[in-house]
Amino acid sequence: AQTVTQSQPEMSVQEAETVTLSCTYDTSESDYYLFWYKQPPSRQMILVIRQEAYKQQNATENRFSVNFQKAAKSFSLKISDSQLGDAAMYFCAYRRFTRGMRFGAGTRLTVKP
Amino acid sequence: DAGVTQSPTHLIKTRGQQVTLRCSPKSGHDTVSWYQQALGQGPQFIFQYYEEEERQRGNFPDRFSGHQFPNYSSELNVNALLLGDSALYLCASSQNIDRAGNQPQHFGDGTRLSIL
Numbered sequence: 001a002q003t004v005t006q007s008q009p010e011m012s013v014q015e016a017e018t019v020t021l022s023c024t025y026d027t028s029e030s031d032y033y034l035f036w037y038k039q040p041p042s043r044q045m046i047l048v049i050r051q052e053a054y055k056q057q058n059a060t061e062n063r064f065s066v067n068f069q070k071a072a073k074s075f076s077l078k079i080s081d082s083q084l085g086d087a088a089m090y091f092c093a094y095r096r097f098t099r100g101m102r103f104g105a106g107t108r109l110t111v112k113p
Numbered sequence: 114d115a116g117v118t119q120s121p122t123h124l125i126k127t128r129g130q131q132v133t134l135r136c137s138p139k140s141g142h143d144t145v146s147w148y149q150q151a152l153g154q155g156p157q158f159i160f161q162y163y164e165e166e167e168r169q170r171g172n173f174p175d176r177f178s179g180h181q182f183p184n185y186s187s188e189l190n191v192n193a194l195l196l197g198d199s200a201l202y203l204c205a206s207s208q209n210i211d212r213a214g215n216q217p218q219h220f221g222d223g224t225r226l227s228i229l
Contacts, residue, residue: 045220100158
């Protein structure tokens with residue numbers, strides 16, 4: 001079964017600095033999708049960024065980018081120019097085809113002013 | 114354009130009771146997935162509905178059942194509630210326009226279920 005591991009329960013970053021959240025996963029498949037979701041205290045899961053496994057180019061969305069290492073099964077999220085509004089729980093997720101997603105345990109990000 | 118809506122927001126039940134949670138998908142979405150998120154943990158996949166049928170199921174007992182209606186809305190039913198069923202229940206919708214799965218799932222705000 002596919003597993004997703006987030007080894008950092010908590011991370012902290014100074015406002016305007018850069019932080020990287022780690023994620024590793026285990027799968028024997030070659031085609032799949034990876035996602036980072038953000039969950040603020042309001043509870044709604046918000047999609048931050050997604051990566052198709054067949055694409056070698058790392059995905060980028062404004063201040064958010066990923067470092068996707070397929071052979072190492074690693075999928076880290078980099079947040080540049082951190083803002084107070086970035087404070088939230090961040091979840092890494094794996095999905096194959098249209099099936100349900102498998103999430104990691106999450107990383108709580110604190111942004112210090 | 115309304116997103117995914119879930120009702121109720123909060124619910125308190127006692128052990129042994131039954132509960133029904135409801136979800137309306139985002140406009141244009143035809144696939145609904147349900148997740149259970151225990152406090153301090155990541156969401157766990159319960160099941161997914163497409164074309165009014167359960168298409169995939171996670172590792173949850175038969176006490177958890179669901180339904181999808183012709184308008185794509187969905188219900189999650191839990192029978193014989195246990196204390197361990199206390200959690201945030203999230204509904205997510207997506208489009209099944211291809212098998213690739215690159216259509217992201219959009220989540221609702223969830224229903225907080227507390228079992229006494």
